[in-house]
Amino acid sequence: MTAVLEAHDLAAGYGSTVVVRDLNLTVSPGEVVALLGPNGAGKTTTLMTLAGAQAPLRGEVRVDGVATTAPLHRRARSGLGLVTETRSVLMTLTVAQNLAVAKVSKDRALDLFPELREHLNRRVGDLSGGQQQMLALARTLARGPRVLLADELSLGLAPMVVDRLLGAVRSAADAGVAVLLVEQHVRKVLAVADRVLVMQRGRIEMSGTADEIGSQLVAVQQRYLS
Numbered sequence: 001m002t003a004v005l006e007a008h009d010l011a012a013g014y015g016s017t018v019v020v021r022d023l024n025l026t027v028s029p030g031e032v033v034a035l036l037g038p039n040g041a042g043k044t045t046t047l048m049t050l051a052g053a054q055a056p057l058r059g060e061v062r063v064d065g066v067a068t069t070a071p072l073h074r075r076a077r078s079g080l081g082l083v084t085e086t087r088s089v090l091m092t093l094t095v096a097q098n099l100a101v102a103k104v105s106k107d108r109a110l111d112l113f114p115e116l117r118e119h120l121n122r123r124v125g126d127l128s129g130g131q132q133q134m135l136a137l138a139r140t141l142a143r144g145p146r147v148l149l150a151d152e153l154s155l156g157l158a159p160m161v162v163d164r165l166l167g168a169v170r171s172a173a174d175a176g177v178a179v180l181l182v183e184q185h186v187r188k189v190l191a192v193a194d195r196v197l198v199m200q201r202g203r204i205e206m207s208g209t210a211d212e213i214g215s216q217l218v219a220v221q222q223r224y225l226s
């Protein structure tokens with residue numbers, strides 16, 4: 001299947017500092033690709049460059065096989081969804097107002113996360129971190145993206161909430177979304193991923209199916225993730 005999103009010999013970083021180099025990856029409809037690596041490996045930089053939030057230093061980002069330099073807001077309009085650890089929801093508005101401002105269908109968002117229904121009229125700042133992140137993910141998925149980039153969306157959340165969020169991500173992929181997921185919860189992410197890329201010091205050092213990586217998890221963790 002043709003990749004929706006592709007990095008081709010990509011280098012990324014800040015000013016003259018190259019943080020990510022020689023990056024080649026593809027994400028196709030229906031698959032969850034997990035990007036793992038220790039702190040500072042370059043995972044967020046990779047995601048932000050793929051999203052168009054920062055320009056590559058070298059190489060190309062391709063969408064549907066065509067190189068793009070479009071900024072994030074234009075990529076978002078053409079089907080790219082981005083969810084980050086910062087839960088970019090509007091804290092002073094209610095859940096319903098957040099959905100309205102984002103112009104997404106309330107019904108669709110509640111189909112994804114029915115547990116938000118009883119909080120529709122509550123101020124988002126008064127919700128738990130997990131509820132806020134469900135809202136952020138509901139809002140993004142309710143737009144019907146073709147690609148979802150998720151950066152540590154479960155950071156600091158309770159295990160049950162993490163399962164819920166990652167389950168929703170898996171369901172989105174099963175419905176055809178191409179997903180690239182950065183996560184710290186290695187075991188949980190292996191349970192929902194199809195393929196895994198392990199990044200260290202800005203390079204992909206290892207890749208395989210989730211089963212392959214899972215079968216040598218202790219060694220992978222010792223070598224790359226500790």
Ligand SMILES: Nc1ncnc2c1ncn2[C@@H]1O[C@H](COP(=O)(O)OP(=O)(O)OP(=O)(O)O)[C@@H](O)[C@H]1O
Nearest residue numbers: 013014017019037038039040041042043044045046
């Ligand atoms: N705005 C910035 N300006 C300069 N350097 C940055 C900036 N953001 C990140 N870096 C550096 O780029 C490198 C990679 O950071 P990045 O956040 O991409 O890694 P990461 O794998 O996502 O790590 P973490 O899990 O800690 O978020 C780090 O050395 C970091 O200090």
